[in-house]
Amino acid sequence: MMVTAVLAIHNEEAYLANCLRHLARNGINFAIIDHGSSDDSPRIYRQSEFAANLVEVQELPFAGHFSLAEQLECKTQLIERIDTDWVIHVDADEVMHSYRSGETLSEALSRLAAAGSNVVDFDEFVFLPIEGDYVPDAVGSQPLELYYFFQPNAPRLMRAWHKASGLSMVEHGGHLLAGPDVRLASESLALRHYIFRSQEHAFTKYATRSFAKHELLKGWHRARAGTPAHAFTFPPTNAMKRLANPGCYDLDRSEPWTQHYWQRIWACE
Helix, strand or coil, X not given: CCEXXXXXXXXXXXXXXXXXXXXXXXXXXXXXXXXXXXXXXXXXXXXXXXCCCEEEEEECCCCCCECHHHHHHHHHHHXXXXXXXXXXXXXCXXXXXXXXXXXXXXXXXXXXXXXXXXXXXXXEEEECCCCCCCCCCCCCCCCCCEEEEECCCCCCCEEEEEHHHCCEEEEECCCEEECCCCCECCCCEEEEECCCCCHHHHHHCCCCCCECHHHHHCCCCCCCCCCCHHHHCCCCHHHCXXXXXXXXXXXXXXXXXXXXXXXXXXXXX
């Protein structure tokens, strides 16, 4: 079964090699929408090690603001063109995997598809660089162990689906899929979200980002737009869950958080 991940990127050189290398190791091809990158991202995704998995690159001009709807529309058009059985919607700061040790992402999706599912939901685990910064171009697993399970509702991240099902990710901002035939797998997979690379990155990432006005009027990006920089101060380590080791698949889904850490009480203290 052919699986293709679609990424929209804008200046993601710190994340990109890690993301693409993980996809390739897991038997996943990828198509990239380069949203006006001015950093080293093009050199990275055109490296020879990724040539066998890179199926297409599309340029999307950057108008100076972040527009999720524009990216999703572009992804939808690209998905219609590419030859693949299943599609994954993923961002450069995310790593997806099975909960079964030794099972690749491609194998997990093939197994769930064989059981009759055409959509797979992902559980989001937000990893924070509290005890050390995120490592670009890391060898092996990213060496971050502190995380929280973020689940304000379920299902929440329908990020993989059978292309022929004709489902759309545009209506729900890339979180849920819309269409008459959604057969959701009874088993979810894991998504590790490396949302910030350091404390300094946390202070500046959203404070310096301009969001599309029409999306703000729709209520999108409410958890990020307009939040003061000091609110992104990392929580104490005892508020977080900890992996036994960075490569461990045993992620704890108990006590899910319904708000991100910067929305919680201690972020304002």
